[in-house]
Amino acid sequence: MTKAPKKQKKEVKTTGHSWDGIEELNNPLPRWWLWTFYGCIVFALVYMAAYPAIPLLKEATPGFLGWSTRQDVAKDIKKFDDANKALEEKLVATDLTQVSEDAELYHYATSAGAAVFRTWCIQCHGSGGQGAKGFPNLLDDDWLWGGDVETIYTTVTHGIRSSADDDTRTGEMPAWADVLEPDETKSVIEYVLKLSGQDADQQLAEAGAIVFEDNCAACHGDDGTGDRDLGAPNLTDAIWLYGGDRATITETVTKGRHGVMPNWNARLNDADIRSVTLYVHQLGGGE
Numbered sequence: 261m262t263k264a265p266k267k268q269k270k271e272v273k274t275t276g277h278s279w280d281g282i283e284e285l286n287n288p289l290p291r292w293w294l295w296t297f298y299g300c301i302v303f304a305l306v307y308m309a310a311y312p313a314i315p316l317l318k319e320a321t322p323g324f325l326g327w328s329t330r331q332d333v334a335k336d337i338k339k340f341d342d343a344n345k346a347l348e349e350k351l352v353a354t355d356l357t358q359v360s361e362d363a364e365l366y367h368y369a370t371s372a373g374a375a376v377f378r379t380w381c382i383q384c385h386g387s388g389g390q391g392a393k394g395f396p397n398l399l400d401d402d403w404l405w406g407g408d409v410e411t412i413y414t415t416v417t418h419g420i421r422s423s424a425d426d427d428t429r430t431g432e433m434p435a436w437a438d439v440l441e442p443d444e445t446k447s448v449i450e451y452v453l454k455l456s457g458q459d460a461d462q463q464l465a466e467a468g469a470i471v472f473e474d475n476c477a478a479c480h481g482d483d484g485t486g487d488r489d490l491g492a493p494n495l496t497d498a499i500w501l502y503g504g505d506r507a508t509i510t511e512t513v514t515k516g517r518h519g520v521m522p523n524w525n526a527r528l529n530d531a532d533i534r535s536v537t538l539y540v541h542q543l544g545g546g547e
């Protein structure tokens with residue numbers, strides 16, 4: 261039997277190209293493929309009209325649905341804000357010293373406070389609150405201004421030596437270079453070293469004790485343990501804000517110090533300040 265001649269080939273148009281007798285057929289595209297293709301084009305056009313799509317100079321075309329990621333985020337934030345609103349209002353209305361008695365409120369406040377701390381405080385006080393030279397450690401029980409919740413709240417609200425708040429904490433460590441004679445400076449530095457239990461020249465330290473009494477005791481106290489009303493540090497312990505070695509103490513005494521902490525009432529609302537206060541208070545050194 262001879263095979264039936266290939267009919268099919270004849271029905272399909274060719275493009276007219278032929279290489280060594282091999283012809284290029286011109287099959288129509290499958291229908292399902294073609295319709296999917298047209299569908300995609302229509303979908304793309306509708307999508308471009310509906311959503312932000314075509315970049316312009318400042319932003320993309322808005323799209324008739326008016327959708328934006330920014331709005332989505334704002335909506336999410338509002339949802340959480342609404343959920344927290346009751347707790348926030350309660351926090352503002354509750355006496356700071358009483359918050360820890362309400363477990364739910366206290367948990368909310370310290371978690372919110374941790375977030376505030378991470379956003380606003382760690383660049384100076386360190387990620388764990390451990391501090392750095394000139395920036396106090398907030399984990400220990402050594403406080404310049406005081407470590408009970410109300411004192412911390414005042415410190416955070418009004419700042420320290422912050423020129424932007426009239427109620428800020430003040431108290432200056434003056435520069436003594438032009439006030440004391442060089443030998444007085446030298447001796448009082450030895451006295452400070454002795455006060456903090458370090459190696460010191462005993463004879464100079466003895467003379468320094470008198471210089472201290474006359475010039476320093478007014479702020480640092482007769483015994484050198486400091487004064488929280490003035491933010492004058494305790495000089496008798498091993499905890500230093502700027503440093504306890506001879507060179508750093510010399511720099512502190514001759515040039516003075518002026519540590520500044522911003523007043524946060526300008527940037528944070530009362531609930532945030534209360535939260536971060538409670539967070540700092542429970543870090544370890546709270547009184």
Ligand code: HEC
Nearest residue numbers: 380381384394395396403404405406420491519520521536
């Ligand atoms: C720009 C740096 C800076 C930032 C940011 C900052 N602080 Fe301070 N903070 C300081 C300095 C400096 C001092 C010490 C001032 C001084 O010499 O008395 C201080 C002191 C404090 C004290 C007093 C400590 C004591 O021993 O009495 C507390 C409490 C405190 N900061 C909390 C905070 C909290 C909470 C935040 C975040 C809301 C914050 N700080 C953000 C710089 C900063």
Ligand code: HEC
Nearest residue numbers: 431432433475476479491492493500501502503517518519
């Ligand atoms: C008017 C008040 C005042 C007087 C007087 C004063 N101080 Fe101070 N002193 C301070 C304050 C406030 C600070 C903290 C400065 C800061 O936080 O930036 C300080 C800080 C220091 C420090 C740094 C402590 C640390 O932890 O790094 C030393 C050291 C010191 N004073 C020594 C002296 C000596 C010595 C004298 C006397 C010659 C003296 N001070 C007189 C207020 C005073």
